[in-house]
Amino acid sequence: MSLPLATAWAIARRDLNARFKGLRLLLVCIFLGTAALAAIGTLTTAIERELASSGQELLGGDLEVEVWQRTLRPEEVTAISAYGTISSGYRMQAMASTPDAAAPIELKAVDTRWPMFGTLLLEDGRAVGAPTGTDAWIAQTAIERLGIKLGESFKVGTVTLRAAGIIKDEPDRLSEGFQLGPTVIVAEGVPAAAGLLEPGALYQSKHRVAFADAGRDPAKVEEALTKAFPTAGFDIRTRDRASPGADRFVRQMSDFLTLVGLAALVIAGIGIAGGVSSYLDQRRAGIATLKVLGATSADIVRIYALQIGVAALVGSIAGLVAGVAVTPLLASALQGLLPVESGFLIAPGALALAAGYGLLVAFTFAAAPLLRARTFPAMALMRSGIVPLARDKRALIATGLGLAAICALALLTTAQPMLSGGFLLAAGGALLLLAGLGWLIQTLARRLPRPANPLLRSALANLHRPGAPTGALVTALGFGLAAFVLLAAVQTAIDGNIQSRVPRQAPDYFVLDVPQAKEPRFFELIQQEFPDAGIRTVPTMRGAVIAYGPRDAMVRVADLDEIPEGAWALRGERGLTYADTLPEGNRVVAGEWWSPFHKGEPLVSVDARFAEAVGLKVGDYLTIGILGVERTARVASLREIDWESMGFNFALVFSRNAIADAPHNLSATVDLPDSAESAARGRLLRALVQEMPSSSVIEVGGILVEARKLLQQVSLATLAAAAVTVLAGLAVLMGAIAAARAARTYDTVMLRVLGASRRQVLLLQLAEYGLLAGVLALVALGLGGGLAWVVITQLFEFDWLPDWSQVLGVLALGVTLVLGFALAGSLPLLRAKPARALREL
Numbered sequence: 001m002s003l004p005l006a007t008a009w010a011i012a013r014r015d016l017n018a019r020f021k022g023l024r025l026l027l028v029c030i031f032l033g034t035a036a037l038a039a040i041g042t043l044t045t046a047i048e049r050e051l052a053s054s055g056q057e058l059l060g061g062d063l064e065v066e067v068w069q070r071t072l073r074p075e076e077v078t079a080i081s082a083y084g085t086i087s088s089g090y091r092m093q094a095m096a097s098t099p100d101a102a103a104p105i106e107l108k109a110v111d112t113r114w115p116m117f118g119t120l121l122l123e124d125g126r127a128v129g130a131p132t133g134t135d136a137w138i139a140q141t142a143i144e145r146l147g148i149k150l151g152e153s154f155k156v157g158t159v160t161l162r163a164a165g166i167i168k169d170e171p172d173r174l175s176e177g178f179q180l181g182p183t184v185i186v187a188e189g190v191p192a193a194a195g196l197l198e199p200g201a202l203y204q205s206k207h208r209v210a211f212a213d214a215g216r217d218p219a220k221v222e223e224a225l226t227k228a229f230p231t232a233g234f235d236i237r238t239r240d241r242a243s244p245g246a247d248r249f250v251r252q253m254s255d256f257l258t259l260v261g262l263a264a265l266v267i268a269g270i271g272i273a274g275g276v277s278s279y280l281d282q283r284r285a286g287i288a289t290l291k292v293l294g295a296t297s298a299d300i301v302r303i304y305a306l307q308i309g310v311a312a313l314v315g316s317i318a319g320l321v322a323g324v325a326v327t328p329l330l331a332s333a334l335q336g337l338l339p340v341e342s343g344f345l346i347a348p349g350a351l352a353l354a355a356g357y358g359l360l361v362a363f364t365f366a367a368a369p370l371l372r373a374r375t376f377p378a379m380a381l382m383r384s385g386i387v388p389l390a391r392d393k394r395a396l397i398a399t400g401l402g403l404a405a406i407c408a409l410a411l412l413t414t415a416q417p418m419l420s421g422g423f424l425l426a427a428g429g430a431l432l433l434l435a436g437l438g439w440l441i442q443t444l445a446r447r448l449p450r451p452a453n454p455l456l457r458s459a460l461a462n463l464h465r466p467g468a469p470t471g472a473l474v475t476a477l478g479f480g481l482a483a484f485v486l487l488a489a490v491q492t493a494i495d496g497n498i499q500s501r502v503p504r505q506a507p508d509y510f511v512l513d514v515p516q517a518k519e520p521r522f523f524e525l526i527q528q529e530f531p532d533a534g535i536r537t538v539p540t541m542r543g544a545v546i547a548y549g550p551r552d553a554m555v556r557v558a559d560l561d562e563i564p565e566g567a568w569a570l571r572g573e574r575g576l577t578y579a580d581t582l583p584e585g586n587r588v589v590a591g592e593w594w595s596p597f598h599k600g601e602p603l604v605s606v607d608a609r610f611a612e613a614v615g616l617k618v619g620d621y622l623t624i625g626i627l628g629v630e631r632t633a634r635v636a637s638l639r640e641i642d643w644e645s646m647g648f649n650f651a652l653v654f655s656r657n658a659i660a661d662a663p664h665n666l667s668a669t670v671d672l673p674d675s676a677e678s679a680a681r682g683r684l685l686r687a688l689v690q691e692m693p694s695s696s697v698i699e700v701g702g703i704l705v706e707a708r709k710l711l712q713q714v715s716l717a718t719l720a721a722a723a724v725t726v727l728a729g730l731a732v733l734m735g736a737i738a739a740a741r742a743a744r745t746y747d748t749v750m751l752r753v754l755g756a757s758r759r760q761v762l763l764l765q766l767a768e769y770g771l772l773a774g775v776l777a778l779v780a781l782g783l784g785g786g787l788a789w790v791v792i793t794q795l796f797e798f799d800w801l802p803d804w805s806q807v808l809g810v811l812a813l814g815v816t817l818v819l820g821f822a823l824a825g826s827l828p829l830l831r832a833k834p835a836r837a838l839r840e841l
Contacts, residue, residue, distance in 0.1 A: 037358070064208050093106060093512055438471035458751075516664075606652060
């Protein structure tokens with residue numbers, strides 16, 4: 001007859017140490033896994049909630065229509081205004097100046113309806129709308145660069161403006177994309193008055209729509225406008241994807257954090273199995289006593305399941321609290337990248353899921369040691385120190401069912417089932433690989449010739465003797481060391497991308513909208529200050545791809561249900577140019593370049609990667625729209641482009657006779673000598689502003705600094721997340737060694753009785769763990785490196801650029817920690833009294 005639940009709980013509670021002695025590894029593993037999932041779920045929920053609830057504010061409307069180098073035509077305004085209220089404006093690069101200073105800015109012109117959603121806050125606490133007249137709301141950095149104070153004047157183009165307020169919070173900032181200068185907000189009519197909207201000037205006109213019918217589907221409006229104006233070159237965004245860059249980054253980070261959470265769970269599960277096995281081994285005398293006194297096997301399971309359940313519940317609750325507490329820190333690291341507040345947030349669904357995972361993992365991996373202990377008679381349990389417990393098929397079934405439940409829960413609750421399913425399959429494969437490796441190590445250790453050195457001989461024997469924990473150690477050490485490799489490979493690969501994608505050598509300035517007629521004067525102004533400056537000018541305009549393919553079967557972009565992967569040049573308007581010679585940094589890989597001043601059929605050279613994505617071949621045709629006019633050219637060549645250079649790179653380069661007659665200006669790069677002084681740079685900028693007020697200068701140095709900051713924020717966030725797996729790995733390493741320590745007591749006592757010194761016992765432990773760690777370091781390099789490759793190349797879409805010297809160094813640190821833990825775990829064995837230890841066997 002089984003014990004009543006109340007009686008079982010009374011026994012369990014009496015035996016359960018208030019400090020959870022013996023179950024601390026279980027607590028730590030559950031804590032880490034639950035905390036990781038709680039933080040991941042809470043952070044993702046906060047970001048998605050902010051994007052969903054603030055879509056209108058981030059975009060500035062329910063829908064935005066953007067076109068380059070022109071404003072909307074009357075028929076376009078009529079069609080769009082049928083859906084609701086329109087707020088129009090411009091965005092462009094410009095130069096702000098005073099008699100003593102000049103600074104590149106991002107000029108944003110808005111009408112009186114702006115902002116239709118959200119509020120513009122100034123540093124003095126005012127909530128304002130669009131500025132009026134010649135007033136301007138100006139960013140703090142622009143004020144500092146110009147050396148002016150509030151109320152003082154500065155010029156943009158040919159117009160004199162007044163700094164009327166300093167911007168604190170711009171409601172639609174995130175949707176504007178990467179910023180190339182501090183923001184200055186002016187009235188809608190200022191750009192035209194300043195001469196910044198002349199034909200050929202590079203500017204965007206933006207038109208936000210607030211729907212009259214709040215329930216209208218933005219996607220259907222987008223589809224209708226695209227079909228009505230297929231050649232207009234509209235770039236349309238909706239409130240559901242107010243910031244495509246942020247949406248993409250959220251998806252990538254969510255996928256990465258999902259992998260981190262699952263990895264932490266897998267590693268925690270291994271630690272739980274080892275911790276419970278160690279705990280029950282320490283309780284074998286108590287279990288045997290209970291069975292002698294009449295307790296059934298079911299009673300044993302019930303008593304110790306209650307203890308493990310309490311420990312798992314405490315660990316889960318602590319993990320939930322820690323996950324909620326750490327979320328603001330992660331949010332702070334991502335501020336500026338994503339719309340997320342740094343305060344506390346409770347996401348009940350995410351927390352419930354994290355707790356469910358934690359408890360399910362706890363009982364899944366605790367089932368095997370629990371059920372194995374229930375099936376043996378008291379005498380076998382009493383002698384389990386030298387007679388190991390056999391495997392129980394029911395334990396394997398219970399563990400299998402638990403693993404199936406975990407997999408089902410993961411697949412049903414993830415937004416990326418393919419990713420999660422692939423990871424779970426890979427984790428299962430890794431477990432099988434490590435199990436097979438453990439068996440192989442034991443088999444080889446059994447068959448290898450016995451070394452002459454007694455310490456090595458004993459270390460080798462310990463790997464295959466009856467009851468040897470080699471299999472558990474191989475699994476734990478393999479995953480633990482793989483966590484070190486994962487962290488190092490991800491971190492160094494991101495650092496490598498920062499170094500390669502943000503070049504150290506770049507032009508000092510990009511100059512936009514240089515009038516063609518003033519090109520000689522432009523060169524003269526620069527060379528007056530810097531005779532050795534490197535200057536390159538290229539014609540620049542904007543246009544959209546309308547159709548592509550064989551002449552008799554061209555595919556129209558407006559008819560595509562979905563843009564092909566990698567065909568980014570089909571999205572909206574792109575930069576276009578023409579050239580007589582092959583641009584620097586480009587290489588023709590198919591076809592031929594045209595002769596200078598080609599006068600035959602209009603030709604175009606296409607980026608090879610883009611051509612591959614859309615299926616373009618040499619001899620096909622490409623139709624583009626420039627300012628509403630369609631132009632068709634034959635594909636003469638495909639080019640390989642060095643996109644990582646900081647010069648001018650264009651996916652589409654035309655022959656002169658294809659597009660040179662369209663209104664356009666020049667863009668330029670200026671590379672100054674290393675010895676260029678800041679005073680001379682200031683004189684050059686002021687001279688350019690005075691002579692060419694409609695031109696704008698972009699300082700590349702500031703862009704590189706901002707780019708590095710953004711990538712470093714990503715690096716910091718991934719480091720913080722991936723560190724959870726390393727902590728879990730450390731817990732598993734310590735737990736596996738602690739679990740094996742109990743089995744080592746008998747061996748150590750016998751060696752000491754036979755005359756072994758303390759030094760010899762420690763060297764024996766070092767040799768055994770050294771052999772295992774040396775073999776598993778190679779396996780961990782493959783496991784951790786493979787997962788890191790998936791994270792870097794498939795999730796973040798970065799280049800695979802790990803620093804292998806650092807990765808190997810971190811792996812060596814992990815191996816050193818294993819050996820250190822092994823030696824530290826052996827010290828208590830040296831203090832064991834032989835007589836007492838032998839009596840307890």
